[in-house]
Amino acid sequence: MRQKLIDRIGDQIELAKAAETGQSFQRVKYRRSRDIESEQVSETVVKTRVRPWWTEDQDGSILLWVKYGNTNLELAKGKPAIRIASREQLVPALETVREAVRAGELDKQIEGAVAAFKTRFRK
Numbered sequence: 001m002r003q004k005l006i007d008r009i010g011d012q013i014e015l016a017k018a019a020e021t022g023q024s025f026q027r028v029k030y031r032r033s034r035d036i037e038s039e040q041v042s043e044t045v046v047k048t049r050v051r052p053w054w055t056e057d058q059d060g061s062i063l064l065w066v067k068y069g070n071t072n073l074e075l076a077k078g079k080p081a082i083r084i085a086s087r088e089q090l091v092p093a094l095e096t097v098r099e100a101v102r103a104g105e106l107d108k109q110i111e112g113a114v115a116a117f118k119t120r121f122r123k
């Protein structure tokens with residue numbers, strides 16, 4: 001669970017770096033498919049769009065959410081977002097969040113998001 005979030009934060013870092021230079025970023029996935037007649041497996045490259053986890057406020061500050069799937073993780077009680085002063089501080093903030101996830105500081109929030117996701121399917 002932790003590695004999935006670390007990978008997604010890495011995508012957000014790449015997206016933020018691309019946005020700074022005015023470029024676009026798409027995640028690259030490899031999809032395998034098997035031909036029924038010849039039984040050969042072929043691998044194709046699929047590019048998927050990455051949605052930013054941040055939005056720019058009217059005063060120029062950035063609001064950054066950390067998401068696990070479609071769920072915003074609550075980093076502190078009642079605080080689901082991080083306010084960043086400027087766009088230049090976005091990549092360092094994302095790297096700090098990634099290190100916090102690696103250290104296991106958000107494990108409880110990840111487990112809560114996974115449990116909430118599973119309860120949707122139990123009904």
